[in-house]
Amino acid sequence: MPRITTHPVLPIPEGRKEAGFFFDGKPVVGYAGEPVASSLVALGVACFSKHYKDGAPQGLFCANGQCSQCTVLIDGIPRKSCVTPLVDGMDVRTLVGLPILPELNDPLKQAERRTIRTDILVVGGGPSGLSAAYELGKLGFQVVVADDKEKLGGKLVLQTHKFFGSEEDCYAGVRGIDIAGKLEEKLGKLPNVTVLRNAPVVSIFKDRKAGIYKDYSSFLIVEFTAIVVAAGAREKSILFPGNDLPGVYGAGAFQTLVNRDLVAASKKLLIVGSGNVGLIAAYHALQAGIQVAGIVEVAGRITGYKVHADKIRRMGVPIHLNTTILRAESDSSGEGRVTKAFVSKVDDNFRPIPGTTILHEVDTVLIATGLASCDEFLRQAQSYGILAVAAGDAEEIAEASSAMFGGRIAAFSLARMLGKRIEIDPTWIPKRDVLKSRPGDVFSRSPVLPEAKWSPVFFCSEEIPCNPCTTVCPTSAIKLRPLRHNLLDLPYFDGTKCIGCLSCVSICPGLAVSLIRRVADDSAEVVLPWEFAADFPDGTMMDLVGQEGAFLESAPVVSHKRNAKKNTWLLTFRTSLRNASSIAGIRVQGPEVSEGRAVDESGCLDLDAYVCRCERVTLGELIQYIKDNNVRDINQLKTLRVGMGACGAKTCSQLVGRAFKLAGVNLAEVEPGSLRPLFMEVPMGEIVNEGLLRLGGKDAGSRGAP
Incomplete structure (x- = not known):
């Protein structure tokens, strides 16, 4: 698979040091310090091992150090390639069967026992862990944060999209990659907080000690008084024939390869699951120039935010409800990579309906069917009588904005257990609960008639926690309609004054705000956000679509300019007056990409x-x-x-x-x-x-x- 050399949002590092290494005896090149797995995927390698039981090819699945599907021989030792950094001169080999134990002539000797002491150990450096560590550090505790990655921020470092929530409380309207940097910067100002990177916690002991696998090469003991478990979540797998094939990834693994390591991990993919993870993965794929055949969802409704789903449909990705994946098939090569995915409609009991099977020719199937909390350390610590609290996804699967508040609340709760006479801010828990709310009701919006002056049009119609368009408006003309009297209320333009600053268009996480004005009796100008390459001249014709992706008209680009602060292009189109208030987005890929082929077969158990x-x-x-x-x-x-x-x-x-x-x-x-x-x-x-x-x-x- 090729490297990503241009990206509309992510910076492309310059001057990266190359590292020569051997793969199955052949000299190849990657980048020093990147995971070996990413180097291999960039070289087009799909098969990392051949199973000892039947020789079946095994490929990357989680890219998160959890599943071991990426194990290869590195300098003769079986190691997870997704967490092993590439070093010049490495000898990397496909693991065929079981590894051979090395011959040992001498007994192992205790070379060094390393121990550090702290008040509180925070397991995980994602949004909840960093927030908890910051609050505990401010309260005067000695804190050690242990995270299994080099970059802090958890899944934030994989997210190129702007976040929902409150601009004041959780950086709404800011991209996940930038939020991670802000949280790390805040934490770095506290001298009593120590951060251990590339340091997964692998054990909790009864005597209040934790074993840490530092740099995936040595063992460190951390003695602590109390623990915050903020280890996040791991991806769930699902059951279908072919679920083990190379090319069947967790959606998080795909985001890791594409957004962190800048490897185009696919040419064309199918996504299983319509939660926010799957919807966002489709967006990330399109930004990386990867075709998306579609999203299949076994339920009869989309399980993620409607504004996410609408955005993806506007870009040309269909979402098939009441549809399941029947099986995946591979090619006949030794790599065994996915080449076909079969999907089918299901009945009310989720059984495949005969005669509805569609074949999609893809090289990747992304599994985005949910997350499971990494809460083992919490349960283990509590069983030993250790003071322990959970935060973020380790407590409950929710959005990162909620996780930040969860981290704060967990920190204060633990501090109170340890004798600090403090009170939790009474606004924190209600804010957290709103931020982790499931989507609410969907409302139809009244049509907006274009006038000679600019006015915003909102294409978010479902209650979700989000308000950045209201806080960024310089004339305070955008407000939340007071139904619930919280962040779930929908925004509206009060009609007083729009100066055409485009701030609301630039900041919207769902790309769900346009700006319109009438310029003639039969025409209008429409401004839309665009987070893809804008290397086209004014006058270029583009397909414009409605809120849920229905084609409305083709129109020329009148001008395009970039909001550098929000890293978003703003494209102005000359459109018909009739469609102006309905135009919500720009088609990115054509309908031919998602066309499958009907096949005559029944679903199998x-x-x-x-x-x-x-x-x-x-x-x-x-x-x-x-x-x-x-x-x-x-x-x-x-x-x-x-x-x-x-x-x-x-x-x-x-x-x-x-x-x-x-x-x-x-x-x-x-x-x-x-x-x-x-x-x-x-x-x-x-x-x-x-x-x-x-x-x-x-x-x-x-x-x-x-």
């Missing part, structure tokens, strides 16, 4: 789908085993090696419930599985900080697979 990706155990195998052995304890499934793989049951734990249900077992009767002591694989030599480089080398390898 997904018994061949893999529940356990690490050990390749199918849904059918699980159901049969549960029935045959009257299983009522998830730990019994370890006989099939379910949950015994490298990911530590992080993926399959979200899926085994369906197997029990299909086997006729009430989940309330099932004993949950036990978690392994370390939440991530750590080589023994690195636990004692002796290092493993001397144990590997280019001649190390793997046993091979069938």
Whole structure:
């Protein structure tokens, strides 16, 4: 896959240092310090390993250090390539089967035991963790923040879009990548807060100690009094035949490759799931020049914000409701990358409807069907009697704007537990609750008649927490209609005075504000936001569409200028007077991109789908085993090696419930599985900080697979 060399929003780094390395014996080049996985994807590599069980190709899935699907041999040692930085001269090899243990002539020796002491350990440097650490630091506590990435901000560093919420409280109208920088800058001013980067927490011990896998190469102990768990969330997988193929990514993995590492990870993709993650991933794909065949959603309604969905539909991406993915198929090469995705309409019981199957030829399927809280450390700490609070997605899956307030509230709650005589700001909890609200009612808006003076038109019709257009208006002419008397109220123009400054058009996170005026009896000017390349001359004809993507007319660009502060282009069009107030956006890709091909086949039960990706155990195998052995304890499934793989049951734990249900077992009767002591694989030599480089080398390898 090619590198992204131009982007409408993201800066392209200059002068990056190249690093030469070997992949399967061939000399190749990547960028020093970037994850090995990203270098491989940029080189077009889809298969990272061949499974020991049947030789099936395995590819990247989460790109977040959670699932181990990206494991390769690096200098003879099996490592997760998504969290291992590329170093000049590395020898990287496809892991074929099981890795060969190196021959050891000498026992491992304790090289160094490193321990640091702090009052509070914050697990995770995302929006909630950074907010919690900042508040605790201001209260005088010694704080250590441990994050598993080099860049702080969590998923914020992957988000090129502007955020919803309140401009005053959570940087609404600012892009996620910029919010991350603001939070990090604030935290950096506190001398009593220490930040550990590339430092995943892998264990919590009864004696108030945590094990940290620093730089994914050494072990560090942090002694603490209390802990804030702000570890975020991991992506859920879903069950369909082919769900294990290279090219089936989590949406977050795709955003990581495209927006953080600037790798065009696909040419054409299909997205499964219409929540905000899936809708935003479609937008990120289009910005990176990647075609989107469509979004399929098994429910009968869009589960994300309507304003996000409308934006994507305006750009030419269809959203198919009551539709599911039946299966994915790969090519016949050894890479095994996805080449086809089959989707079908479903009935009221979510069963595929015969005769409705459509084939899409794509090279990527993005799974955006929800997130699961990374709350293991919270439960473990509480079981040991350790003072612990959760914040952000580790507490409840919600928007990043809500997570910031959640971090503040968690910090003050913990401080009170530790004896600080403080009160939580009474406005914080109501604000947090509004910011994490599900979308509310949808209202129809009255048509706006173009006049000789500029006036804004709003295409947000669903109640969501957002107000930046009201706070940015220099004449205070944009207000929230007082129905709920909070951020969920919809904006409107009071008709007093619009000076045509375009601030509301530039700041809207949903690209859902236009500016219109009448310029003749039969024509008008319409100003629209544009967050793509604007390398076209005035006079260029572009397709203009309504709020939900219906084509209205083609019109010429009269002028285009860039709002540098908001990094948004503002395009002025000369349009018909008839359509001016209905024009909401600009088509980015044509309808031919999303055309599939009807095929004559019925949907199949997904018994061949893999529940356990690490050990390749199918849904059918699980159901049969549960029935045959009257299983009522998830730990019994370890006989099939379910949950015994490298990911530590992080993926399959979200899926085994369906197997029990299909086997006729009430989940309330099932004993949950036990978690392994370390939440991530750590080589023994690195636990004692002796290092493993001397144990590997280019001649190390793997046993091979069938």
